[in-house]
Amino acid sequence: MVSLASGYGNFAAPEVALEAAKAVLRDAQAQGVPLVVSPAAGLPALREAMAQRYQQRGAVAVTAEQVIITGGAKSGLFAVLSELLCSGDEVLMPTPNWFGFFDLVRRAGGELRTFPLAAADNYALTPETLLQALTPATRLLILSNPNNPTGRVYAREEWAALLSVTAEFPNLWILSDEIYEGICFGDAPVTTLLAMPGSHEQHVVISGFSKSLALTGWGVGCLVAPVVLARAVAARQFSTGAAVPVLSQLAALAATEHADAIGAALCAQLGPTRQQLLAALAALPGAPAVVAPEGTYYVFADFTRFLTPGLPAAEGSATLVRRLAEAGVEVVDGASCGAPGFVRLSYAVDEAALQQALVAIATVAA
Known part of the structure; x- marks a missing residue:
């Protein structure tokens, strides 16, 4: 079995991150002392480095006080959702989108409402479509940039058009999942929501270090939020868990300081x-x-033509995924992302494994 379903890349940890972690361990061993315990919000140096990183990307107003270091992006997402949502609050999300949002919103007490975007126009989200989907009851809009699973990237002009619509809804929060921002093959860098003009009073960005900075398994995420919300998330982390280990945070700091070079190397590896x-x-x-x-490092492939005729869409999609597994390749069922008949395929694997998986796919498609 070859897996093209994993969300983790096949990237070696950056040397600068490994050296930073080794230095922490050497110092602790040499001095015979325990590792330092981080503040709940994260190490000040890492929070400042992340703020500077966003400033370099055009978000000139971001401060370190808005940055919270979390135990992976998923825990940061859940903390934000738990702070923002009351039971029954409406959350709006276009699909296809990452399957994890569905359960995270549910567990935080929200009611997720989705609306589909079309592959035929490259998953464009127009202001008109967004305006039709939003209601005064919508508490939160979730977007992903770049999108998992489609790889779609919202350009600055698209952000501006969408924000001209959301500005008409004063109680609406916007959450942008930007964890893949460094894995980009377009002509321009990914535009962060935080770089857009206007108030950031109700804008939140979730990110992390596992995808764009190759720190898979180190358990470090981050979020940028208005100060009041950021403090609430930090307080929640203090009350309910432990701070991210200093070992991982210093590795993340070293990677952040070399983010452009690491991102370029990953994209070259993926090419x-x-x-x-x-x-x-x-x-x-x-x-x-x-x-x-x-x-991202995914292709969201349209396999609807290979579905068994007569089956309901979700059942047909699951059947197709089982057939692929029987042939020797594991994929993500697009139904889990809101698009039955599509499959998410990762190319963050070595060429030999990918070739083996492609032979299996061709067998099912024959």
Whole structure:
């Protein structure tokens, strides 16, 4: 079995991060002392470095006080949702989108309402579509940039158009999941929500270090929020868990200080398998025109033509995924992301494994 379903890349941890972690361990051993325990909000140096990173990306008003270091992006998401939502609050999200949001919103007490975007126009979210979907009761809008699973990236002009709509809803919060911001193959860097003009009073960005900075397994995430919300999240972390270990935070600090170089190296590493996967998908029978995703290390492939006729969409999608597994390749069922008949395929694997998986896919598609 070859897995193209994993959300984790096959990246070696950056050398600068490893050296930073080793230094902490050497110092503790040499001095015979325990590791330092971080404040609940995170190490001041890492929070400041993240603020500076956002400032360099155009979010000039971001301060370290708004940055909270979390035990992975998922725990940061849950903390924010738990602070923002009351039982029954409406959360709006376009699909396809990351499957994890569905359960996180439910566990935080929210009611998730989705609306579909179309592959035919590269998952464009127009102001008109957003305006039709929003209601005065909507508490939170969730967007992903770059999007998991589609790889769609919202350009600055698209953000501006969408924010002109959300400005008409004064009680609305906007959460942008930007954990893949460093994995981008477009002509311009990914625009962060925080770089857009206007009030940030109700804008939140969630990110982390596992995807764009190759720190898979180190358990470090971060969020940027208005100060009052950031403090509430830090207080929640203090009351309900432990701070992220200093070892991981200092590795994240070193990676942040070399973020551009690390991101460029990851994209260069991904280039060959990205082309390998796109070419193989284009060669399948009846392949639709594929718009190469600008971000992430996924392709969200349209396999609706391979579904068993007569089955309901979700059942047909699950059946297709089982057939692929029987042939030797594991994929993410697009139904879990709101798009049955599509499959999420990761190309953050080595070329030999990807080739083996592609042979299996071709067998099912024949």
